[in-house]
Amino acid sequence: MTSRLALLSAAIAATLPLRAAAAVNVVTTVPGLASLAKSVGGDRIRVESLSRGIQDPHFVDANPILAVKLRNADLLVDVGLDLEIGWLPPLVNQSRNAEIQPNGSRRLTAASAVAVLDVPTGPVDRSLGDLHPGGNPHFLTDPRRAGQVAAAIAAKLTQLDPGGQGYYAQQLAEFQKRLAADEARWQGVLAAVKGRKVFERHRTLVYFFDWSGIVDGGELEPRPGVPPPPAHLAELVERARREGVKAILVENYFDSRSADVVAQHSGAKVVLIPGDVGGEPGARDYESYMDIVVSRIAGALR
Amino acid sequence: MKARFIAGALAALAAAAAAAQQVAPPAAGSAPGTAAAAQPSPNAAAPVGSSAPARPLTPSDEAERRKLEEQIAKELGAPAPGSAAQPPAAGPGTGAALAPQAAPGQGTTGGNPYARLLLLPDISAIGDFALAYDGYDVPQSSPRPDLYGRPNTPTPLFQELELALQSVVDPYARADVFISFHPDGVDVEEAYLTTLSLPAGLQVRAGKFFSPFGRLEQQHPHVWDFVDAPLAATRVVAGDVLSGPGVDVAWLAPLPWFAELHLAGQDTAPATPLDPGASAAGDRLTGIARLVQFFPAGEATTVGVGLSAAVRGEGAGGLRDLGGVDLYARIRPPETRAYLALQGELYGRRFTGMPGGSAWGTYAQAFWRQSPYWGYGVRYDRAPAAGDSAPGTEQRASAVASWFLSEFQRVRLQATWDRRPGGKDALEALLHLEFGIGAHGAHPF
Numbered sequence: 001m002t003s004r005l006a007l008l009s010a011a012i013a014a015t016l017p018l019r020a021a022a023a024v025n026v027v028t029t030v031p032g033l034a035s036l037a038k039s040v041g042g043d044r045i046r047v048e049s050l051s052r053g054i055q056d057p058h059f060v061d062a063n064p065i066l067a068v069k070l071r072n073a074d075l076l077v078d079v080g081l082d083l084e085i086g087w088l089p090p091l092v093n094q095s096r097n098a099e100i101q102p103n104g105s106r107r108l109t110a111a112s113a114v115a116v117l118d119v120p121t122g123p124v125d126r127s128l129g130d131l132h133p134g135g136n137p138h139f140l141t142d143p144r145r146a147g148q149v150a151a152a153i154a155a156k157l158t159q160l161d162p163g164g165q166g167y168y169a170q171q172l173a174e175f176q177k178r179l180a181a182d183e184a185r186w187q188g189v190l191a192a193v194k195g196r197k198v199f200e201r202h203r204t205l206v207y208f209f210d211w212s213g214i215v216d217g218g219e220l221e222p223r224p225g226v227p228p229p230p231a232h233l234a235e236l237v238e239r240a241r242r243e244g245v246k247a248i249l250v251e252n253y254f255d256s257r258s259a260d261v262v263a264q265h266s267g268a269k270v271v272l273i274p275g276d277v278g279g280e281p282g283a284r285d286y287e288s289y290m291d292i293v294v295s296r297i298a299g300a301l302r
Numbered sequence: 303m304k305a306r307f308i309a310g311a312l313a314a315l316a317a318a319a320a321a322a323q324q325v326a327p328p329a330a331g332s333a334p335g336t337a338a339a340a341q342p343s344p345n346a347a348a349p350v351g352s353s354a355p356a357r358p359l360t361p362s363d364e365a366e367r368r369k370l371e372e373q374i375a376k377e378l379g380a381p382a383p384g385s386a387a388q389p390p391a392a393g394p395g396t397g398a399a400l401a402p403q404a405a406p407g408q409g410t411t412g413g414n415p416y417a418r419l420l421l422l423p424d425i426s427a428i429g430d431f432a433l434a435y436d437g438y439d440v441p442q443s444s445p446r447p448d449l450y451g452r453p454n455t456p457t458p459l460f461q462e463l464e465l466a467l468q469s470v471v472d473p474y475a476r477a478d479v480f481i482s483f484h485p486d487g488v489d490v491e492e493a494y495l496t497t498l499s500l501p502a503g504l505q506v507r508a509g510k511f512f513s514p515f516g517r518l519e520q521q522h523p524h525v526w527d528f529v530d531a532p533l534a535a536t537r538v539v540a541g542d543v544l545s546g547p548g549v550d551v552a553w554l555a556p557l558p559w560f561a562e563l564h565l566a567g568q569d570t571a572p573a574t575p576l577d578p579g580a581s582a583a584g585d586r587l588t589g590i591a592r593l594v595q596f597f598p599a600g601e602a603t604t605v606g607v608g609l610s611a612a613v614r615g616e617g618a619g620g621l622r623d624l625g626g627v628d629l630y631a632r633i634r635p636p637e638t639r640a641y642l643a644l645q646g647e648l649y650g651r652r653f654t655g656m657p658g659g660s661a662w663g664t665y666a667q668a669f670w671r672q673s674p675y676w677g678y679g680v681r682y683d684r685a686p687a688a689g690d691s692a693p694g695t696e697q698r699a700s701a702v703a704s705w706f707l708s709e710f711q712r713v714r715l716q717a718t719w720d721r722r723p724g725g726k727d728a729l730e731a732l733l734h735l736e737f738g739i740g741a742h743g744a745h746p747f
Contacts, residue, residue, distance in 0.1 A: 068559065098498055134413035
């Protein structure tokens with residue numbers, strides 16, 4: 001009887017996915033996080049993003065095929081702050097992977113590693129639009145915060161794969177060194193346009209403004225997720241003229257029509273930027289993505 | 303009473319003191335983001351090298367630990383590790399991953415900590431209302447569960463108010479409760495527990511739930527692209543949705559695509575005089591099996607195929623055999639929010655050991671979500687005619703236009719041309735309003 005039970009449990013155990021067999025299998029919700037994970041995980045990890053840089057990360061389909069990717073994930077890194085609320089929870093439920101549930105040992109919510117902006121302080125309801133009640137989740141456009149997220153990923157990887165401690169520490173140090181050099185270069189490019197005012201489509205660049213010194217003139221959306229009515233756009237045209245707004249920044253997954261209209265009437269330029277790593281062909285990793293964002297915005301404001 | 307008040311006040315003071323400590327500026331020279339951590343958290347942006355140097359685990363260490371684990375399991379009289387559900391091991395400090403930490407002048411690390419302190423489940427209400435116009439007497443000539451008006455008279459209808467309560471229960475399971483308020487009263491539409499931590503790809507639902515049969519039948523009406531259900535579901539499968547208390551075991555096969563096998567046992571009660579086997583009243587045991595698969599087909603397309611079968615005891619040796627095939631394809635280029643969804647189902651039924659014979663019905667539909675704000679659909683459905691209609695097939699062709707004012711409100715206009723046997727044609731029209739308030743869990747694909 002006992003031997004039969006042992007045999008049965010062995011058979012069941014054999015069907016379980018083998019963990020830590022080779023590389024640590026990391027799944028991230030967005031490609032920016034995947035790039036950061038790759039930077040610190042190197043050859044010790046395999047990494048895949050559930051969404052792509054050409055997608056609006058708020059509106060990814062909860063496609064069950066993505067649940068299959070989560071089933072064998074050794075680590076799930078999500079942004080948090082309800083960015084993925086419309087699609088990640090059902091996938092995590094379907095995955096059967098107990099440890100990637102919120103607060104699970106194989107879940108890292110990147111927002112927990114950074115200082116969050118736009119945290120509402122007063123009462124919140126949806127008359128304010130489709131806002132994120134926990135704060136603004138678009139923090140990867142700030143390289144300082146990206147560095148903090150990379151450090152958190154390295155710490156988590158070390159916890160899950162203690163054998164790689166030295167490796168992760170070294171990779172992280174190298175990445176942070178590169179990032180520091182990048183930052184100095186980017187700040188150099190931006191130095192000439194600091195203090196200039198821009199509009200953005202959605203509140204996606206608050207952290208970029210915080211880091212770069214470019215001034216946030218407001219959004220085309222009157223409220224998050226609410227399409228701009230003509231009256232609002234007309235007001236923006238006037239403000240753009242009055243306040244000398246030179247650029248309207250739009251992630252390339254958004255419809256740029258309202259931006260085009262404001263640009264046409266105000267003389268500002270519409271600047272299409274990739275929404276994330278992979279958002280356009282040149283944005284291969286976090287650094288080249290930020291290269292594009294920085295140079296394009298600086299170029300438009302010069 | 304007084305003592306308790308004082309104790310409470312003291313606790314509050316202590317908490318405030320602790321909070322004050324946490325938001326204190328970091329000590330000079332410490333790395334940003336690490337200083338304010340009252341307790342070490344792996345999620346803090348701590349430099350990796352700074353933790354106590356631990357000897358890397360070797361494979362032999364691993365084997366030794368497993369042995370010890372087995373030894374401990376034996377001593378505790380528990381099954382060997384890996385053979386049964388284990389609580390998800392929380393790593394040190396992960397539970398309080400969102401503890402507030404401050405970096406100077408930059409807000410609160412981890413966002414609003416209070417949002418997570420609320421232990422309330424997600425609570426939401428979804429309201430559905432319609433204005434119906436029917437060019438004939440629907441309950442007489444084409445009986446169906448709901449959404450019809452008085453003949454030739456525009457009729458305002460209250461369809462349903464769904465109250466949803468959803469939350470994890472503990473680290474092992476989550477619970478979803480849906481209470482339906484409708485013109486006939488109140489029902490617990492669904493209330494079930496779903497396991498989160500079973501091994502071997504298994505997931506169990508237990509409670510009261512919609513049977514895992516077909517695609518449309520498992521969805522709540524507010525998920526449908528069309529305002530009403532195709533006739534086939536109610537005429538062929540069950541008078542109302544197939545549902546009831548029971549257990550559903552779902553196995554996610556270890557394959558590179560999504561393949562899930564459901565085996566469920568439920569006591570189902572069609573519970574309406576419209577049921578095709580209405581003569582056999584009462585709750586009856588029902589066995590259901592379903593295999594549902596989703597495949598990627600290129601970058602933009604996902605194809606889903608489902609096969610369902612069910613057997614329901616009808617009393618006195620009679621059986622209701624049900625079968626269904628459902629197809630779903632969604633074509634959505636990843637860079638847009640527009641998509642085309644194609645969906646069709648075929649249902650078949652046979653009564654054995656009792657009168658009733660066999661029947662089949664089907665529907666096919668296409669829905670084009672043109673933009674975040676607009677969507678359009680067409681549908682064809684056919685099913686055995688019912689009521690005072692001549693025996694034969696009833697066919698309908700429908701078109702719907704949806705206006706999504708936001709993610710939480712939509713207005714739909716649906717027009718249907720209904721053809722009953724004997725060339726009896728009529729128009730059905732529905733103007734439908736739907737809103738959702740509160741936090742409603744995202745729906746599966």
